[in-house]
Amino acid sequence: MDDIKNINIKQFLSEQGISPKQERTAYGMYLSPFRPETAPSFKVDYNKNLWYDFGLGEGGSIIDLVMKLDSCSVNEAVAKLENGSFSFHCSESTEPVxxxxxxxxxxxxxxxxxxxxxxxxxxxxxxxxxxxxxxxxxxxxxxxxxxxxxxxxxxxxxxxxxxxxxxTSPKSPTTIGNSSPTCLLFEGFMDMLSYLTLKNAIRPTVDMAVLNSVHNLHRAEDFLKRHQTIHCFLDNDDAGRRAFTAVEKLGRETIDQSPFYRNLKDLNEYIVTHRLKSAQEPTKESMQTPIHKSNNTPTSKSRKI
Structure with a gap:
């Protein structure tokens, strides 16, 4: 339960396409996700990782937020946050940010x-x-x-x-099908572009899916289930790890590619860091970039592709 409560509320809202209207170092002020308004009255304390809606006089942890947004119980909210199956439900009259x-x-x-x-x-x-x-x-x-x-x-x-x-709404994954038994799963489109840049491939023969937010994973499940093998290029954070676990539960061969950019946030940070190092140290141009390779066998749940 503590791990779930530690999910970053600011990041969570950002993944729903919600950004602060006013921001300070320690907190951000948002338009309330619970009603239409023009002046922000929803505060997120970045240090305490808590929210408070001044219009409602209510607040709490991320679990409380999901319970209210999705009209669900504590156990249901925890389950949604664990498996990335959260769907952003507001009242019909509420406009998104x-x-x-x-x-x-x-x-x-x-x-x-x-x-x-x-x-x-x-x-x-x-x-x-x-x-x-x-x-x-x-x-x-x-x-x-x-x-x-x-x-x-x-x-x-x-x-x-x-x-x-x-x-902009509506938020959903982006899927690119080539009738391949293999799918590459990315958290964001910058990660997909980074992979294709590393491979120097404009149109790969494998299928690809970009979640555009880990909370869209449930919307991508039908597409992912069509494949025998799913290579996951997810962020090296708690949300990425939870998403990978959820993909594993689909019952397909699921390969975690994040070890290849360990100690970095995501695949784009990997390519930026690698290219900066290459520019600064020309003699190390041959440094390993495992995801370029295609002729290696898997070791546990990590495979070079």
């Missing part, structure tokens, strides 16, 4: 700032990024913005630029 966001234009990725962000900050191949992403122009409260956009199966957009990480 991103409700003021309006997509204005979707076009070929060509903005120089976005390209520079992908190349210099994320070490991503632009040719690969253009195959899977678009340049999305949108407005928030009437103000124009632009970002790299990655579309989900349900039609929502995952949006990224150097200063913003968000999404």
């Amino acid at each position: 991103q409700s003021t966001m309006q997509i204005e234009l979707v076009k070929l990725l060509q903005n120089i700032r976005l390209i520079d962000y992908l190349q210099s900050k994320r070490s991503i191949s632009i040719d690969i990024a253009r195959e899977y992403c678009q340049e999305v122009h949108y407005t928030t409260n009437g103000k124009p913005f632009f970002a790299i956009g990655f579309q989900s199966d349900a039609g929502g957009w995952e949006l990224r630029n150097e200063y913003f990480k968000g999404s």
Whole structure:
């Protein structure tokens, strides 16, 4: 139970596409997820990892938050957080935080700032990024913005630029099928782009699934069950480990690829770190990148692919 309560509330909300409207070092103020409002009244204490809704006069741990959001019992909330099967249920009249966001234009990725962000900050191949992403122009409260956009199966957009990480509704996974018995499972689209950049492969022959949040795992289960083998490129954190355990329960051969970027948050951090080291130490260009290989046999639940 203590492990569940330690799940980071700020990260949890971010995975639902909910970002603070005002932020300080120790806390963030959000629009309440329980009702429509224009002034933020929902506080998350980052140090104590607790929330409090001033409009309701209620607060508590992440378990209390899921109980209220999903109208479920303590045991049900714990189970949802353990297996990543949380679904974000609000009252019908409640608008999500991103409700003021309006997509204005979707076009070929060509903005120089976005390209520079992908190349210099994320070490991503632009040719690969253009195959899977678009340049999305949108407005928030009437103000124009632009970002790299990655579309989900349900039609929502995952949006990224150097200063913003968000999404539009509806949130869902993104699946790419090639009738392969093998599926690569990624937590976010930057991880997928990182893998393809490492492999120098624009269109791999294997299937791929991007969760766009570990809390979308239950929405990807039907797609994952079609495969004999699932390679998991999930984050090296508690949420990633819980998601991997949930994938194992699907009864397929499940391979954990996170040991190849151990001590780093995710696969994108691996490629950025590796390329920085390669640039600084040219003589070490041959350092091992196991996921490049394709002719090795598995050892326990880790396999080079």
